[in-house]
Amino acid sequence: MKRNGLKxxxxxxxxxxxxxxxxxxxxxxxxxxxxxxxxxISIGVSGGWGAGKSSLVKMIAARLETPxxxxxxxxxxNQIPFVEHQYVVITFNPWLYQDFESARSALLQIVGDxxxxxxxxxxxxxxxxxxLLKRINLLRLAQLxxxxxxxxxxxxxxxxxxxAIGKVSRLWNAEEDNSKAAEDSKDGKEDEVSLxxxxxGFLNPAKPLSLPNEIHEFRLALEKILEELGITLVVFxxxxxxxxxxTAISTLESIRLLLFLKRTxxxxxxxxxxxxxxxxxxxxxxxxxxxxxxxxFDKLIQVPLHVPRVGVxxxxxxxxxxxxEREARAGAYPQDKFDQAKLDIPRRLSRSWLGETITSAFLxxxxxxxxxxxxxxxxxxxxxxxxxxxxxxxxNPRLMKRFLNTVYLRESLALPQxxxxxxxxxxxxxxxxxxxxxLANTLSSMVSSENDGQVVALLQAxxxxxxxxxxxxxxxxxxxxNEWLQLAPQLGATDLRPLLHLSRDTATxxxxxxxxxxxxxxxxxxxxxxxxPNAPLSRAIAxxxxxxxxxxxxxxxxxxxxxxxxxxxxxxxxxxxxxKVHPSLGKRAAGLLSLAPINALGPGIMPGLATQxxxxxxxxxxxxxxxxxxxxxxAIEAALRSNV
Numbered sequence: 001m002k003r004n005g006l007k008x009x010x011x012x013x014x015x016x017x018x019x020x021x022x023x024x025x026x027x028x029x030x031x032x033x034x035x036x037x038x039x040x041i042s043i044g045v046s047g048g049w050g051a052g053k054s055s056l057v058k059m060i061a062a063r064l065e066t067p068x069x070x071x072x073x074x075x076x077x078n079q080i081p082f083v084e085h086q087y088v089v090i091t092f093n094p095w096l097y098q099d100f101e102s103a104r105s106a107l108l109q110i111v112g113d114x115x116x117x118x119x120x121x122x123x124x125x126x127x128x129x130x131x132l133l134k135r136i137n138l139l140r141l142a143q144l145x146x147x148x149x150x151x152x153x154x155x156x157x158x159x160x161x162x163x164a165i166g167k168v169s170r171l172w173n174a175e176e177d178n179s180k181a182a183e184d185s186k187d188g189k190e191d192e193v194s195l196x197x198x199x200x201g202f203l204n205p206a207k208p209l210s211l212p213n214e215i216h217e218f219r220l221a222l223e224k225i226l227e228e229l230g231i232t233l234v235v236f237x238x239x240x241x242x243x244x245x246x247t248a249i250s251t252l253e254s255i256r257l258l259l260f261l262k263r264t265x266x267x268x269x270x271x272x273x274x275x276x277x278x279x280x281x282x283x284x285x286x287x288x289x290x291x292x293x294x295x296x297f298d299k300l301i302q303v304p305l306h307v308p309r310v311g312v313x314x315x316x317x318x319x320x321x322x323x324x325e326r327e328a329r330a331g332a333y334p335q336d337k338f339d340q341a342k343l344d345i346p347r348r349l350s351r352s353w354l355g356e357t358i359t360s361a362f363l364x365x366x367x368x369x370x371x372x373x374x375x376x377x378x379x380x381x382x383x384x385x386x387x388x389x390x391x392x393x394x395x396n397p398r399l400m401k402r403f404l405n406t407v408y409l410r411e412s413l414a415l416p417q418x419x420x421x422x423x424x425x426x427x428x429x430x431x432x433x434x435x436x437x438x439l440a441n442t443l444s445s446m447v448s449s450e451n452d453g454q455v456v457a458l459l460q461a462x463x464x465x466x467x468x469x470x471x472x473x474x475x476x477x478x479x480x481x482n483e484w485l486q487l488a489p490q491l492g493a494t495d496l497r498p499l500l501h502l503s504r505d506t507a508t509x510x511x512x513x514x515x516x517x518x519x520x521x522x523x524x525x526x527x528x529x530x531x532x533p534n535a536p537l538s539r540a541i542a543x544x545x546x547x548x549x550x551x552x553x554x555x556x557x558x559x560x561x562x563x564x565x566x567x568x569x570x571x572x573x574x575x576x577x578x579x580k581v582h583p584s585l586g587k588r589a590a591g592l593l594s595l596a597p598i599n600a601l602g603p604g605i606m607p608g609l610a611t612q613x614x615x616x617x618x619x620x621x622x623x624x625x626x627x628x629x630x631x632x633x634x635a636i637e638a639a640l641r642s643n644v
Contacts, residue, residue: 009408010322010401014054014238016062019321019342020314020397021349022052022307026059029305033064033087033265038232040260042300045269047307049241050398053269056307057236060267061089064234086231090114094251095239103247104254105140111233111258112136115222118229128225135218139257219261226263233264240270245278255300268301310395315384316358317345318397322404323376324366333373341366375488379424382487383431389480390435406430410502419498428487429499436481439474442591445554447496457595459492461485473621474594516555520548523578527556530573537577546582553578553585557592567602576612586614593618598627603635610639 018026029043047053064087092110094103112133119125226233237255240248248270258264279296298304310318324341327333344366348356360381367373383403388395393403407427414421433440446455461475465485475481491499516524523540530537541549556574564571575589593615601622609615619636622628 009405010326012398012401014058016055016058018055018059018346019318020052020308020310021317021346022056022059023346024350025305025308026056026063029056029060029267030063032303033060033232033234033267036232036265038263040262040264041302042259042266042268043303043305044272044297044301045267045305045307046272047269048271048273048396050396051307051310052397053271053307054238057091057238057267057269061091061234061236064089087234088114088118088231089234089236091236091238092251093239094237094247095242098243098247102140103243103251104257107235107237107251107254108136108139108257111222111235114233115225118231119225125225125228128221128228132218132221132225135214135221138214139218215257219257222258223261223263226261231263235264235266237266237268237270240268241274245281248275248278249282252297252300259300266300272297310388310397312385312388312395313349313352313358315388315395315400316381317349318400319380319384319404320358320363320366320377321345322401323380326408327373327376333367337366375422375424378488379427382483383427386431386435386480386483386487389483392435403427403430403434414498414502417501419502421498421502422489424489425491425494425499426502428484428489428491429496429503431487432484433503436478436484438587438591439481441588442474442595444496444500445588445592446558446595447500453495453497455492455496457492459490462490462492472598472627473596473625474591516551517544517548519543520552523549523552524555524559527552527574527578528559530577531570533573533577537573538581541578541581546584549578549582550585550588553589554592565602566596566600567604569604569608572605572608575615576608579612579614583614586612590614590618594621596622598622598625599629601628601632603632606632606635606639607642610636610643616640 029045032043033041045053045056047056090110092107094106097103097106112129115132116126116129119129235255235258237251240251243251252275255266255268259266275297308314321342324333324338328335328338345358348358348362358381360378363377363381364374367377383400384395387393387400387403393399404427407423407430410426410430411421411423429440432443443455443458446457447453461471462485464471465475465482470476471482471485475485519540523544526537526540544552553574560571560574575593579585579589589612593609606619609619619640623633623636
């Protein structure tokens with residue numbers, strides 16, 4: 001079976017493929033647009049970054065572009081009365097125009113261009129379409145300022161505006177002699193074009209220019225054309241919250257020109273918090289309050305619609321469908337079964353209120369007796385629960401997809417290097433380094449060639465968590481870590497060196513002495529036998545950079561693990577002295593220290609540790625541990641008081 005992770009990555013674009021049960025919301029939104037029957041309507045689709053706004057918008061648009069099927073005779077349970085109506089869908093992304101053109105101008109131009117396409121071949125309407133486009137160009141000029149002000153006042157275009165209008169007017173004038181135009185261009189006369197706006201219908205000398213009147217006439221003209229065409233123009237505005245505040249406000253202002261016209265509808269996708277922030281930024285220096293900023297956006301929106309929050313069940317369904325999609329593309333899961341799963345899973349989600357949740361039995365039934373696929377289903381369940389509880393991912397669809405992309409990318413990098421790792425192991429480790437980096441670094445520092453890459457402390461913690469026991473530091477007091485430890489497979493009995501090798505993009509990883517310079521090896525050996533601070537030790541530490549000093553410190557600490565009593569002050573020299581020369585090593589030293597067996601700690605090591613800034617937080621955690629000896633606790637308290 002050919003499998004290539006690089007060819008089966010998930011793209012990060014919006015999609016109409018529904019893995020999150022958004023179809024119900026898309027149906028409801030499309031129904032609202034249909035039921036408006038030509039009356040103006042505006043719908044706001046709000047949600048945070050990566051929540052699925054763009055995909056939901058695309059699903060709504062797809063439903064409008066699909067003709068509504070008339071109900072069959074005798075069927076009376078249709079929720080929506082059949083209305084034969086034509087919709088023209090425009091999707092506008094202001095982010096694409098940022099720094100290139102005013103978003104306000106771009107939206108008006110796109111609407112004008114679409115109208116011209118619709119009226120093509122209908123001579124009376126085509127003339128009205130051209131008139132509408134002229135009005136749009138006048139409105140675009142009105143917002144340019146400077147040269148535009150002179151142009152609009154005098155009717156004679158000047159500067160860059162004159163050149164632009166000269167070019168555009170030539171295109172419009174079908175009777176113009178093309179050969180003469182070419183000759184003028186060749187002679188360099190193009191820049192000297194002087195056009196009268198009155199000649200080309202931009203201004204009427206009998207009617208003084210009134211911008212409010214022009215806006216009013218533009219709205220009437222557009223409404224009239226849509227009425228004669230018998231269509232409803234639906235504008236989807238997406239990626240508004242990707243824009244700079246100025247672009248976002250400019251887009252909202254352009255929407256205002258088109259809003260609440262008959263036979264128009266707007267669906268605006270944006271993060272509410274971002275829009276409110278953009279409004280406040282726009283009115284910075286004024287007395288505009290957050291309440292007024294909220295009202296500004298709310299006045300544009302008739303129907304507020306929030307992207308459904310992804311719960312544990314939805315997260316399970318999403319991960320399961322992503323994994324099965326990949327397996328189907330690779331030929332490891334029959335396509336017909338995957339197509340059926342895409343029907344069964346949303347159906348089950350829609351009935352979750354009846355207790356029909358995404359369970360192991362349900363998922364195993366989808367994949368049959370294939371044990372590898374069953375493990376993937378179990379992984380999806382475990383990941384979904386943890387990703388839902390993690391504040392840094394919060395079951396965000398985009399982040400979940402990126403997580404899986406990273407895992408499968410590492411799998412594809414493993415194969416050419418002769419590394420064999422299953423996806424559950426890669427995913428479990430990546431979950432830890434992604435959301436609990438400190439613990440991942442602490443555990444990785446305990447991996448060495450001497451113990452075949454296995455971490456005994458991790459294995460013990462996994463067994464305690466599985467049996468419902470009480471965990472000690474650094475695994476204690478964190479429900480996320482407790483559940484992570486129970487996630488299959490157990491990593492404590494696994495050689496972690498391949499995992500860390502593949503994840504070396506996230507931190508410095510070393511499992512033997514191969515990456516150590518001769519000076520670092522010398523420092524490691526000196527640290528292992530050091531009984532007090534001394535000049536040779538200080539010189540050895542200063543002779544290497546912080547990266548090599550970290551390797552030497554970790555290797556020396558691991559090398560002395562079997563003889564460490566946790567009672568003699570001399571044992572802490574391995575951590576204390578390198579951190580004096582390289583303060584950046586404090587975080588790693590604190591991680592190593594935090595793995596101490598609390599009930600074995602003695603008072604003798606506390607005075608020296610209390611003088612080190614990086615160790616104080618660990619000492620405070622030790623005080624709070626109920627298993628610490630009374631004499632040791634008092635020694636810590638005294639040492640901390642004397643070093644305040």
